[in-house]
Amino acid sequence: MKTSFKVISSIVLCAFLLGSCSRKKDKFINRNFHAIATEFNTLYNGYIALEQGRNNLNEAYFDNYWDVLPIERMQVFEDIVLPGQSKNENFTRAEEKAAKAIQKHSMNISGKEKNPQMDEAYLLLGKARYFDQRFIPSLEAFNYILYKYPASDKINQAKVWREKTNIRLDNNELAIKNLKRLLFQEELEGQDLADATSILAQAYLNTKSVDSAITQLEIASNATKSNDERGRYRFIQGQLYNKLGYKDSANIAFDKVIELNRKTPRIYMITAHLEKIKNFDYENANKLEASELLAELEENRENRPFLDKIYHQIGEYHLNNNSDSLAVAYYNKSLRTNSKDKLLKARNYEILGDMNFDASVYADAGKYYDSTMSSLVLNSKPYRVIKRKRDNLEDVIYYEAIAKVNDSILKLVNLPEMERVAYFENFIEVLKIKAKEEKEKAEAAERNSGLVTVDNKIDGQPVRAGTPNQATLFYFYNSTTVAYGKNQFVKIWGDRQLEDNWRWSSKGISSGVSTSSTDAILASASDEEKFDPQYYISKIPSEEKEIDSISKERNYAYYQLGLIYKEKFKEYGLAKNKFQNLLDSNPEERLILPSKYNLYKIYQALEENDEATIAKNEITSKYPESRYATIINNPELVSGKDENSPVSLYEAxxxxxxxxxxxxxxxxxxxxxxxxxxxxxxxxxxxxxxxxxxxxxxxxxxxxxxxxxxxxxxxxxxxxxxxxxxxxxxxxxANKEFVAENDSISNNYKVVYQFKNSEPEELSDFQKTLDEVLENIKYYKLNSSKDVYSPNTTFVIVHGLKNGVVARTFDQLLTKEDKQKIKAPYFVVTSTNYQIIQIHKNLDTYMHIDNN
Missing domain, CATH: 1.25.40 (Serine Threonine Protein Phosphatase 5, Tetratricopeptide repeat)
Structure with a gap:
């Protein structure tokens, strides 16, 4: 009996379940069965996938704190996604779950939905599409909820998400209109109110209505249940107040972020502190308080992930206090944190470049600007600004390098033999020390080569190369392999200091000769030669012609540097030094007078009147017929039109x-x-x-x-x-091959009259007569021109003929009277071949081709 009862009960239960599975019956058991299955199965799994996708988005998103943060942390990509593809598999899974809930559990009976979870399914569908950046399909899902489920408890959420989607589609005005109507018609509370007002704030930001955005963010900050959101909204408020110039209000907003402490992501609190420091009044505020706060932020172990930003702000603080050396130290510290914030790195490099530029260390400034550009988006506006700065330094870096190298060579040339030997003996001593260190490192590495374990042991037993477990152990845990790696680095790069731009060749061995020259000489030397002073002495130029060439190149570099410092950078002190060094270096005659004139102008700019008078008298007495003397004696020529100036002569x-x-x-x-x-x-x-x-x-x-x-x-x-x-x-x-003249290809022909050794008057008379004749030709609009072919050959050309046959029988277009006027022979050529003739001067070759 018991067995039969169980069987009967099972059959009844199965029949009950099968009956409740029907989506066509509007009964209590059917409705609740599908509602429960929808909520606790498909939608539950769908929302789990959605949250995983959102977490992935948040982790991958990098906030740009140099600009006002967006309300929602979501990076919109411009990549084109084909139908059926997705940018995130979690959102695809969420969408599939929502679609499955709709397909398998929807109870649309007599035009009405009986499953109370269907609005939630469509909301999940819209959210999944939204975060997958398919905004049009997402908008359709939210609109369907508004159309089909007007009494849904999710209706306000659907309206907010619809406007979020409209904002992503740049329909900001429509979103503002709909959200304001929602807030007016509905008594929103809690998170619904926070979501509506925060997204309304984003729409106001997009339309540049900053005041309205601040108001909505205040409401959202008070209404939200999420401290993460509250911290973000308060921080954005502070940024907006700063944008409007209200620093006190901004600091109040940042204080509210700081008060949240660990309730909100730490990045908001740290950045709020730093933003307050940016608003610091360096004239009236307490500097000791600010420096203590910065020191506290720097020393707090919890702030280690944010040291790049903290070091940068400390550098800014010291820079504003005119403590340049401390500022440089902290900017370099910020760079050494290997920050992921490319704009921060670019800012650090740019400031260091500007500091070197202001200190007239242009070569180093150029290197810093190079590093700045490497951290910026190619061809963006900031990139182009830095590139212009860098391009302005191109010439000065180039000529400074020439001057430095050639000065070093000439210094060695002029050294007495004993001093040369002493110089290179000191240089060799340094090489020997380095060679000894390298040898010791190499021997240590060779003795322990192949060992990649911690203390060379696994479970207390020595391990040799080839042990199966060696690949699982970390390279840097073994001091031997680390030493070997360092040795290999030294072999490849040399002994480099731990500093920025260490890969630059100028960071290698320092000596009186350029690094590149030294490296080349060392590379070509044998082991014996490397430690022989005479080997290096033999490389010093000795021929008068070669030394003279080096000297001339150095002098020209001095002259160009003087001009650049004077004209481009207005660095009159540097320019004066370069011109004076040039005049002391026995320059060529052609550089002496312009150098003295430029020195005269520099003395005037520096108000060194005595020196200016001496320079003026020297120029006017020694070079009275020169253009410079004329300008000095007649200053009005500079402001007026000087017909003898280089520019006027070039124009003429x-x-x-x-x-x-x-x-x-x-x-x-x-x-x-x-x-x-x-x-x-x-x-x-x-x-x-x-x-x-x-x-x-x-x-x-x-x-x-x-x-x-x-x-x-x-x-x-x-x-x-x-x-x-x-x-x-x-x-x-480069191509000099003539093109076959075919009317189907060539549609422009020239009739060419050739004149050799003719007087200009003769050519002008012929062209004038030809123009009169061309006016008499009917049906064709023709004109003429004159082209020089060679020093003794000139062409007079007729243009406007489109047909080869007509061109070759050009004389038949003339009347009898006109033929009497134009008797000179001519040849016909296409425009393409005429261009080749003029470029390659191969008329003779063309005339031997059977074209005419």
Whole structure:
């Protein structure tokens, strides 16, 4: 009986369950069965996946505290996601669970939903799509709740999430309108009120209504149940008050964040402290209090993850107190924390670069600016600003390096033999010490090679290389392998100090000779030569021609540095030193007069009137016919139009170039290059000369001239322009093969009259007559021009013919009277082939082709 009862009971229970599974019956048991299955199975698992996805988003998101924080921590990516793909598998799982709940548990009977959990399912569906950044499908889910479940207890949440989605779609005005209506119509409380007002604050921020955003954040901060959110909202309030310039109100908001202490993420509290320090009044406030607070933040062990920001702010504090050395120390400390905040690193590097720039240490400033750019987004506005700074330093770094290297070489050249030997013996002593240290490290590494265990033991037993467990042990736990790694580092990089930019070659062995030169000499030396002073002495230039070349290069670098410091940076003291050093170095004659004139102008700028008078008298007495003497005696020429100034002469010469007076342009350019040697205008004359040479002599001559400019004036704008021409333009012009003239391909023909050794008047008369004849030709709109081909050949060209047959029978278009006027022979060429003829000066080759 008992067995049969159990069987019967099981059958009844199964029948009951099967009956309750139906989604078509509106009965109590059916409704509650599907509601419970929805809530505690599919939706439960869906919300777990959603929370995991949100946690992943929060962990991956990096707040930019240099700008106002967004209300919601969510990074929107611009990546295109194909249908069926997802940016986060957790959100895909959450969406699948929501869809499963809707498909398997929806009870839509007579147009009404009987499962009270379906609104929750659609809310989960919308949230999953929202966080997966599929905002249009998300909006559809939230709108469906508003349309289908107007009496739902989740209706306010759905409205808030709909407006969050609208904001992500840049519909800020619509979101503001709907949220204000929601707040007016509904008595929202608690988290619903916090969510609505916080997202309304974000919409106000997006529309630049900062005051309104602060008001809404105040409401959200008081209403939210989450201390994490409260800390974030208060912090954003402080940022907004700072943006408006209300520092006292900002500090009050930051104090509220600090009061939360461990109730909110520590990053908010630390950054609130630092923001208050940024608002510190260095003139009236208590500096001792501020320094003690910063010291406390630095020493607190809990703040170790935030030391990059703390060190930076301490550096800012010392910089504002004019304690530059302490500021530099803390900026470097901040950099050594290996911060993940790229903007913080860029800021540290930029400040250090600016400090070096202000101290006129331009080479180091350039290195810091290089590091700054490496931490910024390529081609962003901050990147372009730093790049302009760095480009301005390009020339000074280049010429300073030349001056330093050549000064070192010339110093060794001028040393007596005994002092040379003593110098290199000291240098060799340093090498021997380093070699000995390297040898000891290498021997230690060789004795213990292959050991990668902790204290060389596993479970108390010695372990040799090849032990199966060795791969599981950490490299840095073994002092032997660490020593070996250090030895290998020294072999590759040399003995480098622990400092920023350690990879720069200038951080290696320091001596009177440049590091790159030293490294090259050491690399080519045998073991015996490396420790022989005579080997190094033999590398010192001895030929007069080579020494003279080094001296000239050094002097030119001095001259350029003087100009750069004077004209670009207004560093008159540095400029004066460079020009004076140049004049003391027995410079070439061409550099003496411009150097003295620049010194005269520098003395005037520094108000050193006695020196200025001496320089003036020397120039006017020794060089009375020079342009500089003329300018000194007639200062009005500087403010007025000086027809003999380099700029005026260049403009006049360029006008001649446009008039195709190429021979004259080349000749005068050479004269001006010699006359103004050393001045910034010279590369312009060189480029104009190269262009005129190319137009007159062709591709090969142009290529040679451009290459010369690219090498000789590499650091000028003209030199860079020449480099671009050499790299990108010349290869396109190199082809000299003529194109077959076919009417289906060529639709532009030229009729060319060739004149050799003709007078300009003759050419002008012919062109004038030709223009009169062209006006009489019907059906064609033709015009003429004059082109120089070579020093003794000029073309007069007819343009406007689109058909090859018509072009070749051009004379048949003329009337009998006009034929009498135009009797000169002509040839026909396509525009493409004419361009090749002018570029490569291969007219003879073309004329031997059967084209005419």
């Amino acid at each position: 010469l360029y006008f001649q170039y446009e008039s195709q007076e190429y021979t004259d342009v080349i000749s005068k350019s050479e004269d001006y290059i010699n006359r103004f040697d050393g001045e910034p205008i010279v590369p312009k004359f060189e480029l104009l000369k190269a262009t005129a040479t190319g137009r007159l002599e062709g591709y090969n001559a142009y290529k040679k001239a451009i290459n010369y400019i690219a090498i000789t004036y590499a650091n000028t704008s003209e030199g860079k322009q020449a480099q671009n021409i050499e790299t990108n333009i010349l290869p396109k012009l």
